[in-house]
Amino acid sequence: MRKTLILAGILMAALALRTATAQQKAAPERQSATPGIAIDAHPMEQARQEDAKAIRDVADAFLQAYNAKNAKSLAALFVPAGEIVSETGKSFQGREAIEREFAAIFQEHPKAKIRAVVQSIRFIGPTLAVEDGLTTVTESDQPIERSRYMVVQVKQDGKWQMASARDFADEAALPAEELRQLEWLIGEWVDESPDALVITSYWWDIKRDAIMSHFTVQIHGRPVTTGRQRIGWDPRTKKLHSWVFDAAGGFSEGVWTRTGNQWLIKMTGVTADGHAASATNVITRVAKDRATWQSRDRVIGDKTEQNLDKITIVRKPPMPQAANGTSRPSAGESK
Numbered sequence: 001m002r003k004t005l006i007l008a009g010i011l012m013a014a015l016a017l018r019t020a021t022a023q024q025k026a027a028p029e030r031q032s033a034t035p036g037i038a039i040d041a042h043p044m045e046q047a048r049q050e051d052a053k054a055i056r057d058v059a060d061a062f063l064q065a066y067n068a069k070n071a072k073s074l075a076a077l078f079v080p081a082g083e084i085v086s087e088t089g090k091s092f093q094g095r096e097a098i099e100r101e102f103a104a105i106f107q108e109h110p111k112a113k114i115r116a117v118v119q120s121i122r123f124i125g126p127t128l129a130v131e132d133g134l135t136t137v138t139e140s141d142q143p144i145e146r147s148r149y150m151v152v153q154v155k156q157d158g159k160w161q162m163a164s165a166r167d168f169a170d171e172a173a174l175p176a177e178e179l180r181q182l183e184w185l186i187g188e189w190v191d192e193s194p195d196a197l198v199i200t201s202y203w204w205d206i207k208r209d210a211i212m213s214h215f216t217v218q219i220h221g222r223p224v225t226t227g228r229q230r231i232g233w234d235p236r237t238k239k240l241h242s243w244v245f246d247a248a249g250g251f252s253e254g255v256w257t258r259t260g261n262q263w264l265i266k267m268t269g270v271t272a273d274g275h276a277a278s279a280t281n282v283i284t285r286v287a288k289d290r291a292t293w294q295s296r297d298r299v300i301g302d303k304t305e306q307n308l309d310k311i312t313i314v315r316k317p318p319m320p321q322a323a324n325g326t327s328r329p330s331a332g333e334s335k
Contacts, residue, residue, distance in 0.1 A: 052121050054160045055129055055153050059118055062162075066114045069106040075099035078162045079154060085166040087147060112139045116149075127155040135167075136177075140260050146177065175209060175233035178240055181258060182211055182231060184285065188316040191293070195219060199316070209233075231256075248272035254281070261285045275301040289315035 058077055065074035075098040078084075083093040084101065092101045106112070118133040130152055137145040147167040154163045185202040200215040210232040217224045227246035234241040240256035242265065252269025265281040279298040285291045291313050298305035 048123055051123070051129070051155070051160065055121055055131060056118065058153065058160055058162065059116065059131065059133075059151075063114055063116060066102075069110070071099045071102040071106060074102050078165075079156065082162055083164050085164070087167045087169050109137075109139055109144070112137050112144070114138075129153045129155075129160075175235070178233055179209070179211060179231070182240070182263075184288070185211065185213075187318075189291075189313045190316045191311050191313045193311065196224075197221075198313075200313075205230075244269070246272070250277075252277065271300065277301075286312075 062074060062077055065071075065077070075095040078095055078098055080095055081093065082095065082098065083091055084098055085091045092098055114135055114137050116133055116135045118131060120132045122130045122132075124130060130150060132148070132150050135145075135147050135149055147169065149165065149167050151162050151166075152164040153160050155161075186204065188199065188201045190200075191198045197218040198215065200213055202211055202213045204210075205212050210230055213229040213231070214226070215229070216226045225246050225248055227244055229242055229244045231240060231242045233239075234255075237255065242254040242256065244252045244254070249272040250270060252267050254265040254267040257264045257266075261284060263283040265283065266278075267281055268276075268278045271277050277298075277300050279295050282294045282296070283291060284293075292310050293313055294308060294310040296307040298307065
C-alpha cells in the first residue's frame with residue numbers, strides 16, 4: 001500500500017499537468033490584410049512604398065494559397081526558373097517541381113495551416129529585394145514546424161515574384177513555443193473525492209523557460225505526500241520533459257507528447273524504498289478550467305498495478321484579497 005501511495009504521489013504530479021516572449025522591435029509594426037502577418041515598418045523612401053506593398057501582397061498570396069492547399073497557385077508566385085530550398089538544403093527548381101513538392105506536402109498534411117511574420121524587406125536595387133521572416137506550420141492547432149525564411153524577390157515586367165525561397169531552422173524559439181501549450185495550467189487545481197484530496201499549483205519560473213509545480217496528497221484527511229515538479233524542454237529529444245521529486249525521497253521523470261487537447265506522459269522513476277516504477281499518464285483538457293487525468297500501464301518493481309480511474313480536476317478560484325486583509329502570495333513565493 002505504501003509503495004502504491006508513493007507512486008501515486010510521484011505520478012499525480014502530472015495531474016493537471018517557446019514562452020520567453022521575444023523582445024519587441026523599437027520600430028512599430030504594420031499589420032497586413034491577412035491575419036498572422038505583421039510587416040516591419042522600417043523607414044524607406046517614398047519611391048519604395050508601392051514596391052514594398054506589392055511584396056507584402058505576394059507574401060499574403062503565398063499564405064492564402066498554402067492554407068487553401070492550392071499548389072498550382074502557390075507555384076505561380078515564383079518566376080519560371082524559381083527555386084525553393086529546405087532546411088536540409090534539398091532544392092526544387094522550376095514551377096513544375098515546386099508545384100509537385102507542395103502537392104506532396106499537402107497530401108501528407110491535409111490539415112496543415114501556415115502563419116508568418118515578415119520581419120524585414122531590404123531593397124538591393126530597383127528590381128531586387130530580400131524578404132526575411134518567421135513561419136509556423138500547425139496541424140490540429142499543434143505546431144509541427146517552425147522556420148526562419150529568406151525570399152529573394154525580383155521585379156519583372158512591373159510585377160514582383162519570388163525567385164528563391166529558403167528555410168532555416170529556428171531552434172532558439174522552439175523551447176518557449178512548446179511550453180506555451182501548457183500555459184493554461186498556470187494556477188491552482190484541485191481534485192476532491194471521498195478518498196483523497198489532491199491540490200496542485202503551477203507557476204512560471206523566474207526566466208519563464210520552465211513551469212514549476214507543487215502538489216499535496218491527502219487520504220481521508222491525512223497528509224500522505226507532497227512534492228515538486230519542473231516541466232521544461234529537452235534539447236536532445238526535442239520534447240517536453242518533466243522531473244518530479246516527492247517528500248519521501250521518490251523521484252520520476254516524464255516525456256510529453258501532445259495530440260490535440262490531450263497530453264500523453266510516459267513516466268519512469270524510483271520509489272522511496274528503491275523500487276522501479278513506471279506509468280503512462282493521460283491529461284485531457286476539456287474546458288478552460290476543467291481537465292481529466294488518468295494513469296495506466298502502472299508497474300512497481302516487477303508487479304503490475306491496476307489502472308487508475310479517470311478523474312476530473314478543476315481550477316480553484318483565486319482567494320479574494322480582501323478576505324483576510326492581506327494579498328495572496330504567488331505560487332512560487334508561497335511554496
